[in-house]
Amino acid sequence: MKSLGARTLLYPTPVVVVGTYDKDGKPNVMTAAWVGVCCSRPPSIAVSLREATYTHGNIVEREAFTVNIPSEKYLKETDYFGVVSGREADKFSAAKLTPVRSDRVDAPYVKEFPLVLECKLTHTIKIGLHTQFIGEIIDVKADEAVLEHELPDMKKLNPILYAPEAQKYYGVGSYLGEAHSIGKKI
């Protein structure tokens, strides 16, 4: 095994777009890969952001955010949301996407994206360069076209994956098997 040093090489990470309102009610979106589920009950998700980002200030102000999962089809828009700051641009307009006010939390979601987690801020943990925001998932909204038996279907959803440091995006591949089942054959 070769030592690569102290680096954030979790392979892969999900790719999500965090939706927030600023203090004037302007909707903003920012792409994030430092994200993960962190509790089943209450259902909670952690999103880590640099303090310098516009979204960081918005979450502190509004105590709410949405986690939008883009499909591969919106790869360019998703990458753009990670490149430009909401301080300088109206990213929704520039990407020709539509902000919709969440009916459950004080944050907008991206209408065109197939899956949205609506979150209320519960914990703020300053770690270092990044602050971790933990949000309780109040509701999940999905485009009916990506559902199968009332759950998102991975291949219909077609989300994006990220390789940290290599800075490359990948798609989802083949179905491999049933969890908590195929390991029983060991």
Add this chain to the structure above:
Amino acid sequence: MKSLGARTLLYPTPVVVVGTYDKDGKPNVMTAAWVGVCCSRPPSIAVSLREATYTHGNIVEREAFTVNIPSEKYLKETDYFGVVSGREADKFSAAKLTPVRSDRVDAPYVKEFPLVLECKLTHTIKIGLHTQFIGEIIDVKADEAVLEHELPDMKKLNPILYAPEAQKYYGVGSYLGEAHSIGKKI
């Protein structure tokens, strides 16, 4: 958009295997999907576990853990590590895999897995059913066979993805594009 209720539907999550020693020095492994990078400096990763798990007690005791990224080839072993408790089984022996003592932290890693993050516990956050352990990544070790330009190559690594609640595993698909680059064309 259809409301699905308050659920942990982040699609997809990574699939990792957390390596720890118990108080007697017995190596244990447990599969986890509630995981994510949470800071770039210091490089840090969050792993959330139920208090009832053997690994939870081990991390509290040893203040260290490894995050092992299995390749698709070890899907059965990985699933098995999530089904059985370290209280009842020597999971390494049962899966015929090899524990190796990390040279940087007080935890074992899985020799056969291609990528390992060696972590020292820095924060413990009790959220609800799950406790979130944040570890500083002290070093990363990789099988040279999965490297390309000194970084893991996603297709050589071939990690496993997870669909929460649907409880299905998937592989990684095609390369889609360069991050912080393709969005500039918006």
